[in-house]
Amino acid sequence: MSSLTHQPEWQHLKTLVESVKDTHMRDWFKADPRRAEKMQTETCGLFLDYSKNRVTDEVMSGLMSLARAGKVEQQRDAMFSGQPINQTEGRAVLHTALRNLTDEPVYVDGEDVMPEVKATLDKMRAFTESVHSGEHKGYTSKPIKDIVAIGIGGSFLGPKIMTEALKPYQHEGVKVHFVANVDGCHINDVLAGVDHEETLIVMSSKSFSTQETLQNTKTAKSWFLGNGAAQKDIAKHFVAVSSNVKAATEFGIAKDNIFPMWDWVGGRYSLWSAIGLPICLSLGFDHFHSLLKGAHAMDKHFCEAPLESNMPVIMAMLGIWYRNFFGAQSHVLLPYYHYLRGLPAYVQQLDMESNGKQVTQQGDVVDYETGPIIWGSEGTNGQHSFHQLIHQGTSLIPADFMLPLNVPNQDDTHHAMLASNCFGQTQALMQGKTFDECYADLSDTDMDEATRKAIAQHKTMPGNKPSNTLLFNSLTPEVLGSLVALYEHKVFVQGAIWQVNSFDQWGVELGKVLGNQVLDGINGDASSEKFDASTQQLIAHFQRANALK
Ligand SMILES: O=P(O)(O)OC[C@H]1O[C@H](O)[C@H](O)[C@@H](O)[C@@H]1O
Numbered sequence: 001m002s003s004l005t006h007q008p009e010w011q012h013l014k015t016l017v018e019s020v021k022d023t024h025m026r027d028w029f030k031a032d033p034r035r036a037e038k039m040q041t042e043t044c045g046l047f048l049d050y051s052k053n054r055v056t057d058e059v060m061s062g063l064m065s066l067a068r069a070g071k072v073e074q075q076r077d078a079m080f081s082g083q084p085i086n087q088t089e090g091r092a093v094l095h096t097a098l099r100n101l102t103d104e105p106v107y108v109d110g111e112d113v114m115p116e117v118k119a120t121l122d123k124m125r126a127f128t129e130s131v132h133s134g135e136h137k138g139y140t141s142k143p144i145k146d147i148v149a150i151g152i153g154g155s156f157l158g159p160k161i162m163t164e165a166l167k168p169y170q171h172e173g174v175k176v177h178f179v180a181n182v183d184g185c186h187i188n189d190v191l192a193g194v195d196h197e198e199t200l201i202v203m204s205s206k207s208f209s210t211q212e213t214l215q216n217t218k219t220a221k222s223w224f225l226g227n228g229a230a231q232k233d234i235a236k237h238f239v240a241v242s243s244n245v246k247a248a249t250e251f252g253i254a255k256d257n258i259f260p261m262w263d264w265v266g267g268r269y270s271l272w273s274a275i276g277l278p279i280c281l282s283l284g285f286d287h288f289h290s291l292l293k294g295a296h297a298m299d300k301h302f303c304e305a306p307l308e309s310n311m312p313v314i315m316a317m318l319g320i321w322y323r324n325f326f327g328a329q330s331h332v333l334l335p336y337y338h339y340l341r342g343l344p345a346y347v348q349q350l351d352m353e354s355n356g357k358q359v360t361q362q363g364d365v366v367d368y369e370t371g372p373i374i375w376g377s378e379g380t381n382g383q384h385s386f387h388q389l390i391h392q393g394t395s396l397i398p399a400d401f402m403l404p405l406n407v408p409n410q411d412d413t414h415h416a417m418l419a420s421n422c423f424g425q426t427q428a429l430m431q432g433k434t435f436d437e438c439y440a441d442l443s444d445t446d447m448d449e450a451t452r453k454a455i456a457q458h459k460t461m462p463g464n465k466p467s468n469t470l471l472f473n474s475l476t477p478e479v480l481g482s483l484v485a486l487y488e489h490k491v492f493v494q495g496a497i498w499q500v501n502s503f504d505q506w507g508v509e510l511g512k513v514l515g516n517q518v519l520d521g522i523n524g525d526a527s528s529e530k531f532d533a534s535t536q537q538l539i540a541h542f543q544r545a546n547a548l549k
Contacts, residue, residue, distance in 0.1 A: 044482035086503035095269035139233035151204030158271025161342035182212035208244035294481025312489030333376035344376035432463020
């Protein structure tokens with residue numbers, strides 16, 4: 001048994017799960033009229049109702065004891081104070097410093113990083129304002145109308161999804177297009193729709209070595225030069241965000257056009273850094289700043305609130321409850337707001353890249369489950385497809401519902417329907433519908449008894465399916481900042497309990513290396529010993545189809 005599973009707090013939860021497994025949540029609601037009122041918490045403009053979970057007060061207190069035994073608070077403090085908690089890479093983890101809006105210094109290896117953070121924010125503000133005002137012009141003196149933001153993974157999802165979520169705040173006159181995939185269809189389609197004289201390319205790559213991003217930028221450069229611009233004009237049309245200034249300069253980006261970031265910012269935690277430049281260009285710097293403000297408020301809550309009312313801790317420990325004690329394999333995110341439709345994909349990278357691990361910080365193989373599969377999409381669309389499996393499938397799938405109480409540009413009829421569907425789903429998942437209710441519903445039919453029973457059986461919904469509901473007044477930049485930071489800290493707490501390093505990604509790194517190796521094979525000798533027979537065969541098919549051999 002590992003050091004985690006032999007803890008008395010873990011063992012206690014194992015006993016507790018047996019005692020609550022057979023109880024239906026509807027009985028808890030009936031027995032305690034104050035359940036909903038007790039199992040809710042509110043911070044940073046976010047209201048969380050977690051009463052529709054398979055927990056009692058005793059379970060919640062058991063989960064908080066596990067968090068204390070797992071030294072979540074100490075690990076949190078180590079992160080915020082710049083300790084090198086990303087042990088496999090020997091790095092601090094300080095995305096929180098990027099939104100530190102206090103005057104407090106933050107030290108990495110004895111050096112205060114805040115002056116550099118603030119100088120970069122100033123540079124982002126100045127650049128955004130010069131593009132928006134038309135002061136920054138293209139090489140033919142035309143103002144910039146289109147931004148093509150090139151990046152992948154954390155250098156793409158954050159800027160893309162936050163910009164999309166804040167559509168009502170977008171700056172008129174500048175349109176941002178995101179390109180990630182190395183599939184040439186995407187970059188070619190985007191470039192075909194813009195005028196090179198009025199376009200700015202923002203290339204974002206922390207490492208400046210990611211194949212997809214480098215290739216897409218090269219393609220954009222050829223397109224720019226191929227349309228009649230000269231090498232010297234690149235300075236007005238290409239900027240880069242990277243921690244690898246040397247590689248960016250060698251690539252041909254003017255030094256002044258490079259926005260720095262640091263190795264203590266993980267890719268999937270980087271939207272708060274200069275990786276957020278496309279967000280600034282899309283929304284204006286002030287809205288980007290509000291995003292930071294919201295995240296900072298959640299940081300404060302995470303650091304200061306007692307565990308029992310600490311929103312990220314509550315959500316994390318509920319996740320542990322289902323993953324480790326109920327065997328839940330996945331967790332679904334259901335934003336009931338069209339503009340927030342990208343959040344599941346964002347949290348997917350955040351969570352699965354962080355906690356998709358099988359060894360502890362000490363290098364021991366775990367004997368318990370770690371990160372779940374994260375998935376989801378916008379409501380109400382999912383109700384007409386995959387919700388079926390959540391309601392009546394054989395797996396337990398905890399869900400996070402989220403809904404703004406007010407939305408822009410919409411009449412009340414639509415919004416009330418949206419809300420009623422959201423709340424209705426949480427209720428149906430929790431209550432279900434009993435066999436007797438379904439059987440009674442069929443009383444007016446002319447079915448014979450056996451058919452009536454069989455149909456009632458099909459219609460029966462077990463219920464007892466857990467969900468959280470997050471409400472917020474409206475999705476302002478500040479609230480979005482808090483919401484994203486909430487999920488970041490939830491993931492952190494779970495990683496702390498599971499004793500994994502949530503800040504490296506060796507599996508993904510291997511993919512990057514293999515991609516380049518196979519490319520060499522495609523362009524050269526596919527029979528190389530580096531490839532297994534299946535891969536050799538696939539490469540040979542590709543080579544034949546493309547006459548590469
Ligand atoms: O910003 P880059 O260095 O180009 O990296 C882009 C992405 O690469 C990998 O896929 C990492 O796992 C991601 O976390 C990272 O965001």
